[in-house]
Every structure is written in C-alpha cells, then in structure tokens.
Amino acid sequence: MSKSSMVDVPYALLIEMQNNDEFHIFNQVKAIRENALTSGVIIILLSSSNKTELHQRALEAKANDIYFRPFNTELIFERINFLIKFKLLKPHDPSRLATKNLEYKMPVSKRLFDILVSALLIIILSPLFLLVAILIRLESKGPIVYKSKRAGNGYKIFDFYKFRSMIVDADKKLENLSKTNNQYAAGDQGTQKAFVKILNDPRITKTGNFLRKTSIDELPQLFNVLKGDMSIVGNRPLPLYEAEQLTSDQFAMRFLGPAGITGLWQISKRGKAEMSEDERKELDNTYAKDGSFLMDLKIIFKTIPAMLQKEKV
Structure with missing residues (x-):
C-alpha cells in the first residue's frame, strides 16, 4: 500500500x-x-x-x-x-x-398504519405543537425543532426531528459529558460504549426538562413517520457517533428492523439508570427478529404509561 x-x-x-x-x-x-x-x-x-x-x-x-x-x-x-x-x-x-446489502422491507399494512396514525395525530396535536413552540422560544433563542443525523434501518441516514430541549450548541459539550455522565459506562470503566445516555444532563432547559419527562419532545418525529424515515414502532434510530462505534454481529442485527418512535426499549426499561448496554441490544435484536403487527399494538398500548419516566436520563 x-x-x-x-x-x-x-x-x-x-x-x-x-x-x-x-x-x-x-x-x-x-x-x-x-x-x-x-x-x-x-x-x-x-x-x-x-x-x-x-x-x-x-x-x-x-x-x-x-x-x-x-x-x-x-x-x-x-x-x-x-x-x-x-x-x-x-x-x-x-x-x-456495490456491496451486498441487507434491507428491511416494511409490510404494506405497517406503512399504511403509520401514515394514517401519524397524519391523524399531527392534526389533533397541532394546538399543542404551537404552545410548545411558544414556550421554547420564550425561554431561549435558537431553533424550535432540533434536527440531527440518525442511522435507521439498514444504516439509512436521515434528518431526525425533536422539539429542542437543550441549550444552543449542546452537541459541542457532549464529548466531555459522555466520559463522566454516561449511563451505559457505569461499572465498566475503560471500555468503549456504543450507546451514550447522559445522567442529570446540565444542558437541558427548564422547558426541555418538562418536555422530556412527558416525552412531548418526541412528537415532531411524527413527521419522520409520515415521510417514511421511521415507523410508529421499531428500534430507536442512532446518532451517527453511536452507529459508528465498534460493534459486534449481535449489535448490527438491530439495524435489520425498522426505526421507530417507540419500541421494546421504551416500554421495558426506559429511564431506568440500571439498564445495561447488553440489555438494550437484546431488546433491539428481539424486535428486529420477531416484530409483528400484533407486537406493535401491544407496544403502543404500553407506551403511554412508560412515557412518564422517573430517572433524569
């Protein structure tokens, strides 16, 4: 060479x-x-x-x-x-x-369900969208909707939408916080972690704290669903700095399922600080292998009580 x-x-x-x-x-x-x-x-x-x-x-x-x-x-x-x-x-x-590509094929019934549900919710929740936009703008300057690049099914990269819940330029402070406040690094010092979740994140605004606790900050992802980037139910799309980390065969399997707003992780242990990286991998892999319309319905019905999380993660 x-x-x-x-x-x-x-x-x-x-x-x-x-x-x-x-x-x-x-x-x-x-x-x-x-x-x-x-x-x-x-x-x-x-x-x-x-x-x-x-x-x-x-x-x-x-x-x-x-x-x-x-x-x-x-x-x-x-x-x-x-x-x-x-x-x-x-x-x-x-x-x-021109490399071999594994690609998730979304069933027509699932896609139709996603379009109908996301469009209906956007119409119903439009007054709430307006109220949240006003609250965010009153507290701090900056964009109302936060966009970031995410890797979804088959490593497809797209713009991911959330209501902004952090101060402007919060991404610049992530590297240092990931070394000291990463939920998934607890008890495993010196080992590279694929997931990053910040405990007691100091970058979150007062309005953002409420939006996160109630999961209202996730609502703009309904537009991702309507566009076809995501599904209502699936595995969470990962930030590129997570998708790029060293992985294993087990980890890569989670990309063979759809990207979603809610999923097994959210209804199982979302917000619980004791959740390990291996547990989250297993949940993601389970959905990628065994996901079905019936499982989607069960996850949706269990999502609402899981939205109110106790831990500040």
Missing part, C-alpha cells in the same frame, strides 16, 4: 489476526492511519480469539470495527456498506455501493 497511488488505494481492508500477532497488526493499522494517502481506508479486523481487551486496542489503533469467530459475513458486508456511504461515498459515484 505504501507504493500505491490514489487510484489504487482500496476503500476497505479486512485484516485477519492470528494468535500472538495482535501487536504486529495493531502497529500496521496505526501506520496506515498515519499515512496521508491511506488514512481514510476502512479497516475491519477479524480475530480468532475473543479477548475483551482487543476492542479497546482496536479503538486506540483507529480500526473501524472488529469481529470475532464465528464470522457473520452478511453483517460484516452491511457494516462496510454503511461505512462506505458515511465516509467515502461521493454522490456522483453510486457504483461504490
């Missing part, structure tokens, strides 16, 4: 690590990252030994991901597909998406 030109540099590298050669491989990854020509190459590591410390070492070497035997090739292809779209794909060159 050191003798390659810009035309020859690959988009992605899969590097298999054998026992006792991890030190050599991680040095090679660092060398690739330090070379200006090859620094943007996607690097996926494949390891025959599942050692906990390899996750952190791969992160420090700036590998994009690491997988352990037995390998799930379909999910690895899906991961590479996302990384190509997110980091390397140029809009005028669609040929770079």
